């Protein structure tokens with residue numbers, strides 16, 4: 625594509641990347657690579673385009689990229705369906721206790737039919753709260769609506785009437801989101817403002833029958849506070865596709881809890897979506913090098 629090489633990579637360490645990036649004109653990265661001043665300095669002045677195969681961009685130092693005039697591409701939209709679908713799957717898995725149930729069935733815990741055994745919480749007549757309403761939050765709500773959800777509420781830095789009207793969602797404060805939601809799903813980007821925004825303050829205002837779902841970024845949750853909320857019964861359950869760190873060490877206390885379902889960051893992991901993300905990331909890179917809109 626140009627007389628200098630570029631790196632299309634996925635499985636090298638940050639230190640390998642630092643070595644190999646020198647002199648490239650363009651770079652495709654994924655969300656596990658930290659694109660900061662050190663890496664940009666290592667790349668040097670040839671670097672014109674950075675294309676991340678992700679919708680999240682918390683791994684990019686945008687300020688440093690801007691300072692150097694490097695164009696940045698990302699992959700919104702193409703993963704919305706996949707992430708929304710997985711979020712619904714995780715929500716139902718958590719609220720209907722599917723992991724516990726399959727474990728019981730396999731391990732001999734399945735005795736006679738019992739009235740309250742493995743009971744969970746249903747979506748019908750529930751209030752679903754969305755923390756950070758964007759494309760993905762709307763797509764989640766659209767999928768949940770047929771489950772007879774009574775009401776959608778959301779909070780964000782400001783009301784988003786155009787998006788909210790698509791799902792008939794009401795704008796509420798953070799406190800109201802916490803206290804009214806039967807299911808609270810986190811859909812916001814990780815920024816300095818949203819870091820640890822889901823903490824003991826939020827959990828303490830939630831109902832003890834509520835389910836907390838996060839498919840955005842682990843950094844928006846204070847995991848110690850979440851552990852406390854789950855183990856004390858402050859909230860009923862949590863489903864996480866994202867954690868800090870990733871992978872979450874298998875010795876982490878959250879793994880000891882029956883009411884916490886943890887997935888290894890697979891929200892966009894469908895063949896069609898990952899293909900679309902790859903193609904978009906590659907196109908962004910090519911267009912960027914040609915000076916065209918990305």
Ligand SMILES: O=C(O)[C@H](O)CO
Pocket residue numbers: 655677678679680681703840889890891892893
């Ligand atoms: O940021 C993204 O693209 C997602 O987290 C990938 O699943």
